[in-house]
Amino acid sequence: MIAQLVVASTRAELDDAVARLRLDGGTVAFVPTMGALHDGHAELVRRARAECANVVVSAYVNPLQFGAGEDLDRYPRTPDADAAIVARAGADVLWRPGDDDVHGASAGPAERAGGLGAVLEGLARPGHFDGVATVVARLLRAVAPDVLYLGEKDFQQLAVVRALVDRLGLPVRVRAVPTVRDVDGLALSSRNAYLDADDRCRAASIPRALDAATTSVAAGERSAAAVQAVVLDALTDGGVQDVDYVAIVDPLTLDPVDRLDHPAQLLVAVRVGATRLIDNLRLDPPHVPRETP
Numbered sequence: 001m002i003a004q005l006v007v008a009s010t011r012a013e014l015d016d017a018v019a020r021l022r023l024d025g026g027t028v029a030f031v032p033t034m035g036a037l038h039d040g041h042a043e044l045v046r047r048a049r050a051e052c053a054n055v056v057v058s059a060y061v062n063p064l065q066f067g068a069g070e071d072l073d074r075y076p077r078t079p080d081a082d083a084a085i086v087a088r089a090g091a092d093v094l095w096r097p098g099d100d101d102v103h104g105a106s107a108g109p110a111e112r113a114g115g116l117g118a119v120l121e122g123l124a125r126p127g128h129f130d131g132v133a134t135v136v137a138r139l140l141r142a143v144a145p146d147v148l149y150l151g152e153k154d155f156q157q158l159a160v161v162r163a164l165v166d167r168l169g170l171p172v173r174v175r176a177v178p179t180v181r182d183v184d185g186l187a188l189s190s191r192n193a194y195l196d197a198d199d200r201c202r203a204a205s206i207p208r209a210l211d212a213a214t215t216s217v218a219a220g221e222r223s224a225a226a227v228q229a230v231v232l233d234a235l236t237d238g239g240v241q242d243v244d245y246v247a248i249v250d251p252l253t254l255d256p257v258d259r260l261d262h263p264a265q266l267l268v269a270v271r272v273g274a275t276r277l278i279d280n281l282r283l284d285p286p287h288v289p290r291e292t293p
Contacts, residue, residue, distance in 0.1 A: 005086065007083060011097065018056065021056070024054070025053065026053020027054065029048035029052035030147070031091070032057075032135075032139050032150075035060070035079065036082070040153065041085065043177060045089035045149075052147055055090060056095060058094075058139055060096065060102060060135070097142075113129035113130050114163065117130060117133070120245060120249075121269065124244055132161070137164060137170075140172060141170075149175050150176055150177070152179050153188075162174050185211075187207070198273075205237070206277060221260070227248060240272060243269075244271065244276070247266070247268075267280045
């Protein structure tokens with residue numbers, strides 16, 4: 001562990017900092033971010049700090065993740081606050097790569113997300129997960145960590161990265177960290193900063209809708225369509241009119257499920273005002289004993 005946070009602005013500075021961490025021994029954890037950090041990111045760093053000897057965080061706004069008409073230019077950039085957050089959470093190194101570091105001739109090939117990136121968010125944001133896969137692979141090759149920490153809030157991204165790591169045979173373990181929520185239940189997100197007071201009230205219906213789904217399944221509902229209807233009703237009652245999707249899928253394949261006879265993942269994407277928000281929740285149906293023939 002380095003005595004204080006090292007901020008690396010070049011690949012050479014990163015390589016030097018990671019080499020010093022390796023000299024001290026122990027596992028190296030990596031937390032990739034796009035900056036504009038909040039307590040959800042801090043929780044990733046804290047979890048990495050608790051479980052690994054060394055922690056590297058990156059902050060890079062990846063243009064490949066933004067499609068036409070999306071908010072690349074207005075995506076919040078808060079470098080000073082980011083450094084303070086990761087330092088308090090226990091990071092050793094904060095890497096702020098430049099475009100040449102990530103997209104230069106020596107950065108590595110472009111990657112594809114495959115079928116996992118073509119559904120749900122992939123339909124709404126074509127090419128998004130190819131951009132995620134490309135940059136995550138390049139960052140992983142640069143940092144060469146032992147453990148990669150990702151949040152469960154971006155569940156499809158988590159699935160895409162897990163598949164990417166397996167396909168490329170990268171020697172890194174992927175650790176998923178539960179979603180961090182605000183006092184009203186809304187999942188922490190950099191995009192929450194775009195919500196005005198009225199939008200924030202409407203957005204709070206998202207976690208209430210997820211809770212309604214949990215209640216429905218706990219009460220015995222096994223039809224995915226029926227649970228989806230419960231979620232849509234809760235969103236509408238909360239003032240959310242623009243719903244991109246409410247999906248219940250297999251957690252590994254992201255294929256739609258019809259019956260909740262096994263654990264499944266509920267994923268929601270809505271637009272509140274001008275801001276698009278996503279959330280998800282695992283649905284664990286209580287065990288139903290089979291009848292004796």
